Amino acid sequence: MFYKSIEKAADSYDVIVIGSGLGGLTSANRLARAGHSVLLLEHHHRLGGLATWFKRKGHIFDVSLHGFPYGMVKTCRKYWNNTIKNAIVQLTDIVFDNPQFSLKTTFDRVDFTQILINKFGITQAVVDSFFNTVSKMNFYDDRTMTTKELFEKFFPGRSDVHRLLMEPISYANGSTLDDPAITYGIVFSNFMNKGVFTFQGGTDKLIGMMQEELEANGVTICTQSKVDRVVIENGKVKGVAVGEKVISAPTVISNSGITNTIDNLTGREYFPENFIGEYDQVKVNNSSCQVYMGIRKGDSIPEVGDLLFTSTAPDFEAVEMRAMNTCSRTFSIYYPKTRPEAPDYTIVASMNANYDDWDGLTADQYQAAKQDIIERSFSDLDRYIPGARDKCDWVEAATPKTFNRYTLHTKGTSFGTKFEGLNISRTLFKAIPGLFHVGSVGIIMSGWLGAINYGVIVANDVDAYLRQ
Amino acid sequence: MTRDEIKDVVLEIIADIDEDAEMEGLNPDEPLRDQLDLDSMDFLDIVMELRKRYKLQIPEEDYPELATLTSCVNYLEPKLQNL
Numbered sequence: 208m209f210y211k212s213i214e215k216a217a218d219s220y221d222v223i224v225i226g227s228g229l230g231g232l233t234s235a236n237r238l239a240r241a242g243h244s245v246l247l248l249e250h251h252h253r254l255g256g257l258a259t260w261f262k263r264k265g266h267i268f269d270v271s272l273h274g275f276p277y278g279m280v281k282t283c284r285k286y287w288n289n290t291i292k293n294a295i296v297q298l299t300d301i302v303f304d305n306p307q308f309s310l311k312t313t314f315d316r317v318d319f320t321q322i323l324i325n326k327f328g329i330t331q332a333v334v335d336s337f338f339n340t341v342s343k344m345n346f347y348d349d350r351t352m353t354t355k356e357l358f359e360k361f362f363p364g365r366s367d368v369h370r371l372l373m374e375p376i377s378y379a380n381g382s383t384l385d386d387p388a389i390t391y392g393i394v395f396s397n398f399m400n401k402g403v404f405t406f407q408g409g410t411d412k413l414i415g416m417m418q419e420e421l422e423a424n425g426v427t428i429c430t431q432s433k434v435d436r437v438v439i440e441n442g443k444v445k446g447v448a449v450g451e452k453v454i455s456a457p458t459v460i461s462n463s464g465i466t467n468t469i470d471n472l473t474g475r476e477y478f479p480e481n482f483i484g485e486y487d488q489v490k491v492n493n494s495s496c497q498v499y500m501g502i503r504k505g506d507s508i509p510e511v512g513d514l515l516f517t518s519t520a521p522d523f524e525a526v527e528m529r530a531m532n533t534c535s536r537t538f539s540i541y542y543p544k545t546r547p548e549a550p551d552y553t554i555v556a557s558m559n560a561n562y563d564d565w566d567g568l569t570a571d572q573y574q575a576a577k578q579d580i581i582e583r584s585f586s587d588l589d590r591y592i593p594g595a596r597d598k599c600d601w602v603e604a605a606t607p608k609t610f611n612r613y614t615l616h617t618k619g620t621s622f623g624t625k626f627e628g629l630n631i632s633r634t635l636f637k638a639i640p641g642l643f644h645v646g647s648v649g650i651i652m653s654g655w656l657g658a659i660n661y662g663v664i665v666a667n668d669v670d671a672y673l674r675q
Numbered sequence: 676m677t678r679d680e681i682k683d684v685v686l687e688i689i690a691d692i693d694e695d696a697e698m699e700g701l702n703p704d705e706p707l708r709d710q711l712d713l714d715s716m717d718f719l720d721i722v723m724e725l726r727k728r729y730k731l732q733i734p735e736e737d738y739p740e741l742a743t744l745t746s747c748v749n750y751l752e753p754k755l756q757n758l
Contacts, residue, residue: 241723664719675732
């Protein structure tokens with residue numbers, strides 16, 4: 208991939224996008240197509256944000272590829288192109304294994320209904336009523352009801368059912384039973400529409416195709432270009448400063464985290480007091496750990512499922528899931544079908560994690576803790592793929608510190624903010640005209656589909672602002 | 676623009692957004708959302724396209740006015756009468 212250095216950027220644009228996560232990429236593409244001149248700046252050497260991959264010893268490891276809802280098909284067709292849309296394929300084997308139940312599912316409404324009736328003994332009427340309730344939820348609905356209360360209403364005392372319904376969503380966006388029921392309902396319904404999907408060809412292929420589309424639409428892309436600050440003059444956006452260079456633009460979209468955008472890139476002194484008062488209530492979501500395992504060329508592993516939600520914890524417990532010694536993790540298993548042109552087997556174990564647990568460690572403690580999650584992951588994986596460890600020729604771990612280093616997100620958050628972050632993000636330009644934010648906020652604007660759709664929503668706000 | 680012209684523009688924009696949209700037999704007084712399987716993102720696309728074509732700003736609180744084909748025409752008629 209070829210990218211320009213910041214020296215090649217022009218002096219002024221209609222829009223400057225800071226950061227190239229899926230939200231930033233989509234806003235940039237949408238605004239360029241609408242006829243605006245767009246500059247996209249990324250601090251890392253590659254585009255994608257957390258939609259990323261890395262290469263080790265002949266393996267390509269995908270960080271967040273598995274899996275997204277069916278809505279991505281329509282979204283990619285409308286806001287990217289048909290070639291991207293056509294590479295979306297279903298993951299059919301989703302596995303749950305914990306002390307309360309073990310099952311395999313296609314993770315859609317039809318299959319879940321059968322499972323809830325036949326395996327959990329819930330009546331059809333209750334299941335239908337639950338699905339109809341969550342599928343009608345909107346983000347502007349009442350949000351005083353928590354997910355826990357929603358579950359108790361339909362499935363009182365059934366911690367096994369609560370776990371089946373909640374566990375995948377906790378891994379998908381860091382939410383818990385204490386978050387608003389509407390955030391659960393919206394995300395869960397998206398998945399239940401048709402199941403779980405992925406991008407054939409891998410994250411590298413997807414981001415490469417997006418980059419081609421951006422360039423075809425005239426977006427200037429500069430990588431390794433870290434924005435130092437957003438320039439504000441007379442209370443309005445004037446542009447951005449990158450090292451010595453100042454580039455002017457009437458609108459800036461930050462695809463950096465919302466906390467980073469306000470505290471570091473802009474400076475809270477530029478915002479009205481009441482806005483900062485509301486902003487200070489925003490809670491940043493948790494981070495993640497991952498263990499990446501590469502199977503030696505020539506070796507293979509059996510098909511045990513695409514996505515495995517595993518735990519040996521007796522109950523579902525969000526605090527347990529985030530603990531350093533958690534015994535709850537997902538395994539994303541990437542078979543040769545992921546990249547038919549370069550067949551390979553890789554396994555990525557993912558855990559939720561707290562940044563603060565990892566931040567206070569000495570260098571030695573940190574290395575030991577990393578080794579510990581590798582050991583625990585191998586030992587859990589052995590239940591599904593006996594002897595997998597001996598077939599690996601590469602293993603390494605990422606922690607909240609790693610996520611922080613590559614994304615610059617406050618406390619390495621991998622899921623943005625809790626619900627209250629959404630309003631701050633959406634009203635940023637009312638506090639400072641010309642300043643917009645796109646990125647994971649409010650739980651619902653998270654994950655690949657949430658990030659892309661939010662990119663479209665923010666592009667519409669920016670377009671309205673530029674044309675007023 | 677006449678009411679018929681406005682109606683054609685709306686249908687043309689929807690056809691661009693959803694290539695599978697079946698316009699035949701569309702009831703102008705029933706919600707577009709139910710008949711064409713449009714979602715809130717599709718309505719955002721319609722708003723953005725109207726702005727691009729006619730510099731028309733439709734505030735978020737007016738989005739419900741776009742619910743049916745007839746309500747779209749009623750809402751847009753005074754705004755596009757001089758075009």
